[in-house]
Amino acid sequence: MSKVPYRGMPPTIWAPETPQLIRDARMLIIGYEADRAALEEILPTGLTPHANNTVQMNMYEIxxxxxxxxxxxxxTYLTVEIEGHDSLAADGNMAIPGRYFAYYWNxxxxxxSYAREGAGIPAMPGVRSTTSDGNKLTSTLSVDGSPVIEVQANVTDTHVGNLGGHLNYYSHRQIPEPFGGYAALSQLIELPLPFTVKLFxxxxxxxxxxxPEGHPAARLAPTSPLNVTSLLYGDVTFTYSMGRVIHDYLEDPEPGGRL
Structure with a gap:
C-alpha cells in the first residue's frame, strides 16, 4: 500500500509566513520549581532538565x-528549563537557560496552525483571561470553558528597568505516518527569539x-510550598522566529550525551 503524503493543517486555517513580530505584549512570566521526575519524563531524548527544576509559565494577550x-x-504556555542550551541577555552578561515547550494553549x-506547522509547538485551544482589583491581578487559563490554571499576583506600573537579548526555545516536531504506528517526521527544533522588554x-x-484528574499537564504543577524562582512582568517585543532542526530522531533515535 502506497503512503499518503502529509498535507498539513486543514487548508481553511490560514497562517502567515515566518517570522512574525509581537509588539509590547504585557507578559506575566513566572518561573517556579516543579517535580524533577515530571520534567525528565516530558523531555525528549538528549535534553536534561536544568538543575533548578524550573518551569517557565508565560501568560499574555494582545x-x-x-x-x-x-x-x-x-x-499560556509551560516550558521546561534545560541544561546546556543557554542564551544571553543584558549585553551578553546574563545567561538564560533554554526552554522546551511542554504545553501551549492559544x-x-x-x-x-502557525505554531504547530512552523515549529512543532504542541499548540492547543485555550483562553487566558484576567481580572483586576487594584494591584491584585488574577490570571486564568481556561480550556473547554473550565479554568485549569489560576495565578494570583500583585502588579504595579513601577518601571524597574529594561532588558534585551535572546531566548532559546525548543520543541519536538512530530508528524505521524498516515496509517499510524510510526513517526514520519521526528525532529528537535530550536527557536532563537530576540526580545526587548520594559520591566515593571x-x-x-x-x-x-x-x-481534570489524570490530565498530563497537572504533572507540571508547582511543588508545595510554592517556590517562585524568577518573575518577569513587562511589555515584551519579540519575534516568532523560524525554527531550525538541530536533531533528527529518525536518523539517530538515541543521541549520545546532551544535545
Missing part, C-alpha cells in the same frame, strides 16, 4: 495591531492547577 500577521489572541486557530515591579502570591 490586540490585532500588536502583531504583524497573527491578529489578536491570548496565550485562543487563535491561526496562531495554533510585581510579585506572585499563588499558582493553582485545577486540571
Amino acid at each position: 490586540e490585532p495591531d500588536q502583531s504583524s500577521g497573527f491578529g489578536g489572541f491570548s496565550l 485562543s487563535s486557530p491561526r496562531v495554533i 515591579d510585581a510579585s506572585v502570591d499563588d499558582i493553582q492547577f485545577t486540571f
Whole structure:
C-alpha cells in the first residue's frame, strides 16, 4: 500500500509566513520549581532538565495591531528549563537557560496552525483571561470553558528597568505516518527569539492547577510550598522566529550525551 503524503493543517486555517513580530505584549512570566521526575519524563531524548527544576509559565494577550500577521489572541504556555542550551541577555552578561515547550494553549486557530506547522509547538485551544482589583491581578487559563490554571499576583506600573537579548526555545516536531504506528517526521527544533522588554515591579502570591484528574499537564504543577524562582512582568517585543532542526530522531533515535 502506497503512503499518503502529509498535507498539513486543514487548508481553511490560514497562517502567515515566518517570522512574525509581537509588539509590547504585557507578559506575566513566572518561573517556579516543579517535580524533577515530571520534567525528565516530558523531555525528549538528549535534553536534561536544568538543575533548578524550573518551569517557565508565560501568560499574555494582545490586540490585532500588536502583531504583524497573527491578529489578536491570548496565550499560556509551560516550558521546561534545560541544561546546556543557554542564551544571553543584558549585553551578553546574563545567561538564560533554554526552554522546551511542554504545553501551549492559544485562543487563535491561526496562531495554533502557525505554531504547530512552523515549529512543532504542541499548540492547543485555550483562553487566558484576567481580572483586576487594584494591584491584585488574577490570571486564568481556561480550556473547554473550565479554568485549569489560576495565578494570583500583585502588579504595579513601577518601571524597574529594561532588558534585551535572546531566548532559546525548543520543541519536538512530530508528524505521524498516515496509517499510524510510526513517526514520519521526528525532529528537535530550536527557536532563537530576540526580545526587548520594559520591566515593571510585581510579585506572585499563588499558582493553582485545577486540571481534570489524570490530565498530563497537572504533572507540571508547582511543588508545595510554592517556590517562585524568577518573575518577569513587562511589555515584551519579540519575534516568532523560524525554527531550525538541530536533531533528527529518525536518523539517530538515541543521541549520545546532551544535545
